[in-house]
Amino acid sequence: MDKFDQKILNELQRNARQSVSAIAESVSLSRSAVSERIKRMEDNGDILGYQVICKPQTTTSVKAYFEVRHGGYHCESIAEHALLINGIKVCHGISGDLDLVFYAETESLSMLHDIRSKLDNIPNIGTITTHIVMNEWKKT
Template identity: 45%
Template sequence: MKLDSFDQKILSLLVEDARLSISDIARQVSLSRSAVTDRIKRLEESQTITGYHAKLNQDATTQVAAYFSVTFSPLCCEVIAGLMQDIPEIKQAHSISGDVDLIVFAEAANMTRLSEIREMMDAWPNVQRIVTHTVLVDRLQR
């Protein structure tokens, strides 16, 4: 779908604040409310707009996140798959090539809980080494 300058401006406004009223958008792009409504409907139907989301302030949620690089000896990623399922804070885990066998991403309510997760991981079978990489700042989220 080809986007004209009005569509691009509407998208830009919605990305900045998805709660803007149709009237506010119409005023800012110099179109009628009905024209803006039709354009937004077309953008949604074409899957250019796939949803509206709340953007959370990381400080307000007080969550912390970390990546754990895990090396096993011998390799046993399949064995610990069930153990990872028991830790709801673990959001992603990937077997990777190179010196590290597994990358695990976790989000926890606070540093104390993140430390508990690390201790649980230390108890996994065949863990040779775990390195914790704490997320300091989110630079890109999609």
């Protein structure tokens, strides 16, 4: 691999969709010479492939439910505190062994961990169990 091959590789890494003509102009070689060199580098395994790099998703990607037990009659005050936490979308007071269930949506596991830490600091909460949503099916 010579300096021209390296320049071609640099150009392809910068923008693999640019035309062979644009690369040729940039590296001061003819279009046919650049085409031949690219083909040779592909055949030799110097170029393994081309890829698309997508913009990171900005939509919510982590959803979770928090089971909350408190052992008293503090549901409303705990729910009010929880709803102040960014990411908590819904608080449900429920019957049975649990006292409350919170639904949260956030962009990352670290942000979910922050929500959990803030829930731990709410007065009168006993235990919290976290359930991360792995799959979701919706009725259409």
